[in-house]
Structure formats: structure tokens, C-alpha cells
Amino acid sequence: MHFIVCLKPVPKPGAVKVDPETHTLRRESAELILNPPDLYALEMAVALKEKHGGKVTALMMGPPNAADLLREAYALGADEMVLLSDRAFAGSDTLATSYVLSQAIRKLEPYDLVLMGKASIDGETAQVGPETAAWLKQPSLTQVKALWPEDGLWVAVRFFEGFEEEVEFRGPAVITVEPEVNEPRPPSLKRMLAVRALEPRVLSAEDLDCNLEKTGLAGSPTQVLGVFTPSYDREREVLTGEAEEVVEKLVSLLRTRGLI
Amino acid sequence: MGGFWIYGQWQEGRFHPVVYELLSVARRLKPALKEKIVVVVLGPEDRREEARELLRYGAEEVLFFVHPDLGYFRDDLYSEVLSEAVAERKPAVFLFGATAEGQALAPRVAGALGLGLTAHCTAFEVDEEGRLLQIRPSFGENIMARIVSKTRPQMATVKPGVFSKAEPVDEPEGVLEEVKLAAVPGSALRRRVVRTLPRKESPLSRARVVVAGGRGLLRRENFDQLFELAELLGGAVGATRPVCHLGWISEDHMIGVSGETVSPKLYIGFGISGALQHTVGIEGAEVVVAVNSDPEAPLMKRADIAVVGDATRILPLLIRRIRELKG
Ligand SMILES: Cc1cc2nc3c(=O)[nH]c(=O)nc-3n(C[C@H](O)[C@H](O)[C@H](O)COP(=O)(O)OP(=O)(O)OC[C@H]3O[C@@H](n4cnc5c(N)ncnc54)[C@H](O)[C@@H]3O)c2cc1C
Ligand SMILES: Nc1ncnc2c1ncn2[C@@H]1O[C@H](COP(=O)(O)O)[C@@H](O)[C@H]1O
Numbered sequence: 001m002h003f004i005v006c007l008k009p010v011p012k013p014g015a016v017k018v019d020p021e022t023h024t025l026r027r028e029s030a031e032l033i034l035n036p037p038d039l040y041a042l043e044m045a046v047a048l049k050e051k052h053g054g055k056v057t058a059l060m061m062g063p064p065n066a067a068d069l070l071r072e073a074y075a076l077g078a079d080e081m082v083l084l085s086d087r088a089f090a091g092s093d094t095l096a097t098s099y100v101l102s103q104a105i106r107k108l109e110p111y112d113l114v115l116m117g118k119a120s121i122d123g124e125t126a127q128v129g130p131e132t133a134a135w136l137k138q139p140s141l142t143q144v145k146a147l148w149p150e151d152g153l154w155v156a157v158r159f160f161e162g163f164e165e166e167v168e169f170r171g172p173a174v175i176t177v178e179p180e181v182n183e184p185r186p187p188s189l190k191r192m193l194a195v196r197a198l199e200p201r202v203l204s205a206e207d208l209d210c211n212l213e214k215t216g217l218a219g220s221p222t223q224v225l226g227v228f229t230p231s232y233d234r235e236r237e238v239l240t241g242e243a244e245e246v247v248e249k250l251v252s253l254l255r256t257r258g259l260i
Numbered sequence: 261m262g263g264f265w266i267y268g269q270w271q272e273g274r275f276h277p278v279v280y281e282l283l284s285v286a287r288r289l290k291p292a293l294k295e296k297i298v299v300v301v302l303g304p305e306d307r308r309e310e311a312r313e314l315l316r317y318g319a320e321e322v323l324f325f326v327h328p329d330l331g332y333f334r335d336d337l338y339s340e341v342l343s344e345a346v347a348e349r350k351p352a353v354f355l356f357g358a359t360a361e362g363q364a365l366a367p368r369v370a371g372a373l374g375l376g377l378t379a380h381c382t383a384f385e386v387d388e389e390g391r392l393l394q395i396r397p398s399f400g401e402n403i404m405a406r407i408v409s410k411t412r413p414q415m416a417t418v419k420p421g422v423f424s425k426a427e428p429v430d431e432p433e434g435v436l437e438e439v440k441l442a443a444v445p446g447s448a449l450r451r452r453v454v455r456t457l458p459r460k461e462s463p464l465s466r467a468r469v470v471v472a473g474g475r476g477l478l479r480r481e482n483f484d485q486l487f488e489l490a491e492l493l494g495g496a497v498g499a500t501r502p503v504c505h506l507g508w509i510s511e512d513h514m515i516g517v518s519g520e521t522v523s524p525k526l527y528i529g530f531g532i533s534g535a536l537q538h539t540v541g542i543e544g545a546e547v548v549v550a551v552n553s554d555p556e557a558p559l560m561k562r563a564d565i566a567v568v569g570d571a572t573r574i575l576p577l578l579i580r581r582i583r584e585l586k587g
Contacts, residue, residue: 094379098371124518125379127367130335134371139336139448142364155452160333160360161271166453173448214374221376221411225393227403230536238555240568247577250549250567251585259469259526259547260493260582 001054001149002111003045005078006101006132008035009062009069010122032062034069038117039076039184041177044147045115046077046185052149055079057108061089061100067200074195075187081200082108088205088212093220094127100215101128102135103208113154114174118143126176133174140174141167145181264293265351265413267342268301268322269361270333274310278357280317282418283426285355285384287318292386295352296320297434302330302341308438315434317426322434327441333361337447339368346373351413353392358417366417376409378416380517382540392416397517397536404536421465421521422543462496462512462520469495470524470545472515473503473571474538476531476552480508482572485579486530492582498522500538515541530571534559551575 011030045056058070058078063085070081084104092100105114114133119126126142133140143159153168159178205215213219237253239246254260264286269276279299286297298321301311305326314322325341346354346369354369356362358380370377383395385406392414398405409415464470471490477483486497498515499508515522516538523544530551532538539562542548550563551571560566567574 093376094367095370095374095376098367123379125367125377126363127370127377127379130364130367131371131377133335134339134368140364140368141335141449143360159457163454163456165451165455167449167451169449221374221409222378222407223376223410224398225406225408227398227405229403234564236564236566238560238566238568240555243569243573243577246567246569247574247581250565250578251581253565254526254549255585257547260585 001049001052002057002108003049003054004057004059004105004108004111004114005038005042005045005073006114006116006128007038007042007058007060007069007073008117008120008128009033009060009066010035010120013121032066032069034072035117035120035122037119037121037177037179040179040182041115041117041175042073042076042078043182043184044177045113047182048147049077049079054112057082057111059101059104059108060084061092061097061104064202067202070200071195071198072187074198075192076185077188077191081198083200083202084208085202086205086215088210088215091217091220092215093222094123094125094131095221096215096219098128098131099135099219100205100208100210101132103210104203105132105136107203107208112171113147114172116174116176118176118179129174129176136172136174138173139169140176141169142176143178144175145178147175261350262295263298263321263349263351263353264289264295265323265346265354266297266299266319267354267356267362267365268299268311268314269357269359270301270303270307273307275314276357276359276420277425278359278362278418278420279314280425281420281423282355282357283314283317283319285418285423287426289384289386289392293353293390293392298323298351300342300345301325302338304328304331305438305440308436312436315432315436316428318429318434320434322436324436324438325441326438327444329444329447332451333365334447334449334451335364335368336449337445338365339372340445341441342369343372346413354413354415356415356417358419362417366415370415375411375413375415378407378409380419381416382419382422382517382543384416397540419517419521419540422540464496464498464513464515464520464522467496467522468525469493470498470515470522470527470542471495471530472498472500472527472532473508473530474500474532475502475506476533476571477503477575478531478572480506482575483508485575489528489575489579489582492579492586493526495524495526498527500532500535517541529559529563530575532559533557534562
């Protein structure tokens with residue numbers, strides 16, 4: 001079986017810079033890590049491979065320096081590493097990102113399932129999974145907590161608010177995996193050594209036969225007009241002094257307002 | 261043609277609360293956008309009367325697509341029916357609740373039609389050109405982003421609980437338009453079992469008092485004292501994302517974009533900086549108290565009462581003082 005896992009390079013929390021001109025993230029300025037929720041998708045795929053045979057391809061759209069993150073994915077159990085890197089991809093919103101991923105996924109045929117994280121910690125849109133499925137004209141299932149093959153079909157358990165459902169479907173399909181449904185393994189030392197001699201396959205827009213009107217800023221229908229910090233011009237009380245003193249003031253203020 | 265569309269998500273035979281919240285958004289934007297407010301509902305015909313109910317909450321049209329196979333949500337089937345409806349009727353706006361179902365469905369429709377989609381909006385404005393400005397907290401730091409779509413309909417998902425629900429209207433004027441579908445596309449998904457999960461209805465969303473803690477409480481033992489204070493005040497305990505990740509408390513206590521939205525009479529935040537990702541969750545609080553050693557922290561600026569000091573000292577003193585008062 002062939003599982004493709006999409007892993008996003010994200011800026012390490014706390015290290016984000018926004019470009020004042022384009023209002024997009026300046027990814028080159030921050031240290032990158034594997035999007036933590038994607039590790040559950042990777043673990044699910046690696047566990048399925050170990051049980052049923054096959055291989056796992058780690059797929060990432062990102063800058064050239066994200067290659068090391070793919071090596072990390074290899075140490076966590078992936079077998080192939082594919083990096084989609086091209087200036088033409090810069091500034092992609094979720095629609096353009098999912099278009100590029102879908103073009104790559106087509107090149108990686110045949111495959112059984114595409115697995116993704118639930119959401120990225122920087123964008124946190126949870127959109128790329130179902131959008132990729134739409135480009136591929138395949139079924140998608142979100143918030144999956146368990147997945148197994150049964151009589152030539154797949155069975156998934158997925159969460160909704162207040163209930164979960166067990167669904168069966170025929171692959172290929174795109175799955176987004178709920179965080180914390182498994183325990184991602186630590187990296188294997190043997191694999192860490194082996195991957196030193198390996199290079200991820202790097203594919204460009206041309207390699208993927210991308211229509212350049214659908215990638216990058218040109219292919220992104222959402223546009224950030226600007227960013228702002230909301231200001232709160234309101235009357236406020238500022239309490240300062242010794243701890244005992246401010247507690248006394250606070251309690252009396254809350255009492256006069258009938259709040260305690 | 262045109263219209264302000266809202267996805268009419270079902271929940272156990274009724275509509276999900278977020279549908280009423282989206283109706284209040286639509287009604288508020290109506291004077292500026294002047295688009296007809298349409299709730300789009302999919303289902304078998306025996307749900308007609310429930311669907312009609314939405315007219316009482318200000319829907320000017322309920323567009324009801326009827327087919328026996330639309331009895332429960334299936335991503336591929338529902339998105340195909342909606343995509344076709346959008347392509348044919350060309351609404352100006354299409355909003356979905358950012359629920360599990362809405363987040364599975366909206367991006368499939370966007371992907372199928374090549375449309376822009378903004379996730380988890382917490383506010384909307386309309387500019388001079390009549391474009392919908394979609395506002396969401398953005399990029400980790402304390403900023404909100406205003407986003408526009410170059411494509412039509414302008415699509416967005418909206419976080420449940422952020423907007424108040426629409427009130428009933430005196431004289432409903434809308435109509436139910438029933439579209440009987442002769443056939444619907446097949447679905448690749450077949451439901452085998454549904455299991456109801458114990459309702460994780462967070463006590464936070466209804467609490468009259470919320471006492472919340474952040475990284476400034478420094479240690480878990482300090483954070484744990486919030487439970488004592490919450491009990492004394494008859495309230496619930498909330499938290500910022502980092503402290504949930506530190507394991508001080510489970511994630512269902514998280515307040516903010518990734519967590520709960522609260523609207524208590526009193527919110528007290530101890531050692532919380534007040535990042536927008538957190539404060540969008542307390543927009544509905546009547547009185548905000550912040551306790552922080554840094555008078556310049558954003559939550560201190562936003563607070564009605566800003567207490568400058570060491571939260572690890574103030575919290576136990578406050579508990580003691582209130583206990584004394586309550587005798
Ligand atoms: C996509 C995304 C989604 C997010 N979603 C959420 C969300 O839903 N909810 C959420 O809360 N966060 C969320 N965050 C994180 C958010 O951006 C902030 O990082 C977080 O809210 C900060 O938490 P904090 O206030 O506990 O910690 P900090 O920002 O570290 O603030 C600690 C505060 O404590 C004060 N302090 C320190 N010591 C003391 C003391 N002894 N006494 C009093 N004050 C003290 C400091 O002055 C500081 O203001 C999200 C981030 C991203 C990128
Ligand atoms: N640049 C990318 N490369 C690979 N996978 C991605 C990329 N962006 C998003 N994804 C996948 O899509 C999921 C959802 O991302 P998002 O829609 O940004 O919340 C992530 O968890 C990843 O699995």
C-alpha cells in the first residue's frame with residue numbers, strides 16, 4: 001500500500017514575522033518545524049504500513065531549507081521524501097497550496113490514501129485537506145481518529161460535535177487526522193543515520209505541470225488587505241500598590257458593581 | 261442571482277445554533293450589502309416545517325434542496341449539491357459555521373469552484389466598494405487581518421459562539437423555496453454506525469464568572485488555586501493555550517480562537533498577556549479584570565480593572581479575602 005502524508009513546514013511558535021508590504025508571513029526569517037498536528041497523520045500512516053505493508057511518502061510544499069524537515073519525517077518512519085519548491089509557489093493561500101499538492105499527488109500515483117494533519121498551527125484553517133480532495137475529485141474525511149482496511153474497503157471513525165461516525169469507503173481518498181489520537185514515535189537513530197546519505201526529491205512548478213495562474217499570489221483568491229491591532233478606548237481603573245492593598249481595592253470595586 | 265447565503269447546518273433534527281448566529285450577522289450587514297438573506301438547507305422533505313422556521317429569524321428565503329438521500333451529511337454528496345447550486349445561482353456571499361461539518365464542507369465547495377475561503381472569522385465589515393471584509397486573528401502575534409476575496413461568492417467560515425443569535429422578527433416576510441432534486445450524485449461514503457458522545461458542553465460557555473490563568477501563574481500549583489476561586493464565585497476555570505499545552509489543565513478549558521468563547525458578567529485573567537487569539541474568546545465579557553505584573557500587557561489595556569502586581573501573590577490573597585467576606 002502507498003500512503004502519502006502531507007507535512008507543512010511552520011515557523012517555530014514565537015518566531016513569526018509579518019512582511020509589512022505583502023502582509024504575508026516571512027517564512028525565511030523564522031526557524032521552521034514540522035507542523036505538530038501532522039505528526040499524528042504521519043504516525044497513523046507509518047503504523048498502517050507496518051501492519052499491512054507498503055510505503056509512506058512524505059510530501060511537503062516549502063522553501064528549499066525545509067528539506068531537513070523531510071529528513072526528520074524519514075527518521076519518524078517515512079520512506080520517500082518529496083519537496084515541492086518553487087518561487088512560483090510563494091504567497092499561496094489554501095486554494096493555491098492545495099492545487100500544488102494535488103498536482104504532486106497525481107504524479108505520485110498509484111496511492112491508496114493521502115493523510116494530512118487537522119490544521120496547521122500558523123494558518124489554522126483546516127482547509128487544505130478537503131480542498132486537495134476537491135481538486136483530485138476524491139472523497140475526503142476530516143477529523144479521523146481511527147482507520148483500518150476491511151474487505152478491500154477502508155473504515156474510518158471520525159468526530160463531529162456530539163457524535164462520532166464509522167464510515168466505509170473505497171480509496172483513494174484524502175483523510176485529515178485528529179490530533180492526539182495516537183502517540184507519535186520518537187525518531188529512530190538508525191533512520192537518522194541512513195537519511196544522511198539521502199536527498200529529498202525536489203519538484204518545481206514545471207515538473208508538476210502547474211498552471212502558473214493557479215499558484216502563488218496569482219492563484220490565491222484571498223488577499224490580505226491589511227492588519228491592525230484593535231484598540232480599546234475605554235475607561236479603566238488601574239490598581240497599584242502592595243498586594244494586600246490592591247486585593248482590598250479590587251474586592252471593594254467588585255462588590256460595588258455587584259459582581260461578588 | 262446574488263444573495264447572502266448561509267449554510268443551514270442540521271443538528272439532531274433542528275438547526276445548529278451557529279445558523280441563528282449567521283442570521284444575525286447577515287441582518288446586521290444587510291443595510292450595507294443589500295443582499296437577500298438566504299439560508300440553504302439540504303434534506304429529505306419531511307424536514308420542511310423545521311426549515312420554514314428559519315423565516316421567523318429573518319431569513320428572506322429558505323432555499324431547501326430536497327432528496328431522500330440527503331438525510332445525513334456526506335462530504336462529497338453535500339458539496340456537489342452546493343457547488344452546483346452556487347454555480348447556477350451565483351450568490352454574492354456564502355457563510356458557514358466553523359463546526360466540524362462546516363469545516364469539512366466549505367473547503368470542498370471552495371476547492372471544487374476555485375473560490376477563496378477565509379477561516380474562522382470573528383468580525384465583518386463592508387467597504388465602499390461593497391466588498392465583504394473578512395476579519396480574523398492572524399499569524400501568532402497580536403494582529404487582526406482584514407481579508408477580501410477576489411472570487412464570488414465571498415466565502416468564509418465563522419466561529420460558533422462569537423456572534424449573538426438572531427432574534428425572531430415580528431412579521432416574517434420570507435419564502436420557502438423548495439427544490440426537488442430528481443437525482444443526486446452518488447457518495448463514496450457509507451455510514452455504518454453513529455455513536456453519540458457524552459456531551460462535552462463546556463461549563464465555560466455559560467458561566468457567569470470565568471477565572472482564567474496564563475503562563476504568568478508560573479507553576480501548576482498556582483494555577484490549581486483557580487479552582488478554589490471559581491468555586492467561591494460560582495464560576496468556571498479558563499486557560500490560555502500555552503498552559504493547556506504545558507498540561508496544567510485539559511484543552512476543553514482553553515479560551516480563544518482554538519478554544520471556547522465565553523460571555524460572563526465577570527472575567528478575571530491572572531498572568532495572561534492578552535494575545536488576540538485569547539481575547540477574541542472574551543469579547544462578550546461584561547467586566548474584564550486583568551492581573552499582571554506588566555502594566556503594558558495587552559490584556560491590561562483592554563481591561564476594565566487592571567491590577568498591577570504578582571498574580572501568584574494576589575490570587576491566594578483574593579481567595580482568602582472573599583472567603584472571609586462569605587463567612
Ligand atoms: C494559530 C494560533 C492559535 C492560537 N489559539 C489560542 C487560543 O485559542 N487561546 C489562547 O489563549 N492562545 C492561543 N494562541 C496563543 C496566543 O497567541 C498566545 O501565545 C497565548 O494566549 C499567550 O498565553 P499566556 O498569556 O498564558 O502567556 P504569555 O504570553 O507568556 O503571557 C504571560 C503573561 O504573564 C505576565 N506575568 C509573568 N509573570 C507574572 C506574575 N508573576 N504575575 C502576574 N503576571 C505575570 C507577563 O507579563 C505576561 O503578560 C494561539 C496562537 C496561534 C498561533
Ligand atoms: N505547504 C504544505 N505542504 C504540505 N502539507 C500542507 C501544506 N500546507 C498545509 N498542508 C497540510 O494541510 C493540513 C491543514 O493545513 P491548514 O489548512 O493550513 O490548516 C496540514 O496539517 C498539512 O497536513
